[in-house]
Amino acid sequence: MKNASTLFLKLAVILMGIATLALCIFLVSKFGNFAGDLYPDIAYMKYLVFIVMYGSAVPFYFALYQAFNLLRYIDEKTAFSELSVKALKTIKCCAITISGLYALGLPLFHFIAKKIDPPIGIMPLIIIFTSLVIAVFAAILQRLLQEAINIKSENDLTI
Secondary structure (H helix, E strand, O other), X not given: OHHHHHHHHHHHHHHHHHHHHXXXXXXXXXXXXXXXXXXXXXXXXXXXXXXXXXXXXHHHHHHHHHHHHHHHHHHOXXXXXXXXXXXXXXXXXXXXXXXXXXXXXXXXHHHHHOOXXXXXXXXXXXXXXXXXXXXXXXXXXXXXXXXXXXXXXXXXXXX
């Protein structure tokens, strides 16, 4: 049962990666070109959109890789190790990076949203909030796991 649940989560991680890759290939370029068409007098508009969106894809994939590693540690029964703590710390840093990129790009998206109907200005806020929730959750898990490792090492020393 334990391997089935981690297998399901591994498949979910892979599917999230494939879906994000499809979005990066098909929609980001169209959205960047659309932003460039909205403001033809601002030549670098589409490149700013590309920097924010493709730039956030890099830490996203790195976090997915670390999540996959974390699931592998669970399968190998080495979940209570420093490698798991390091993976959670990396996931936390990646989520903060994604939030930071979209927070920096928020004025850009607001600028684009002013010209279109319906406005898409809320989407970056949702991404920022979701990434921050993931970062806080990873930080809490990291702290709990580190405390469990410390308690385990103390118990191993007292016996």
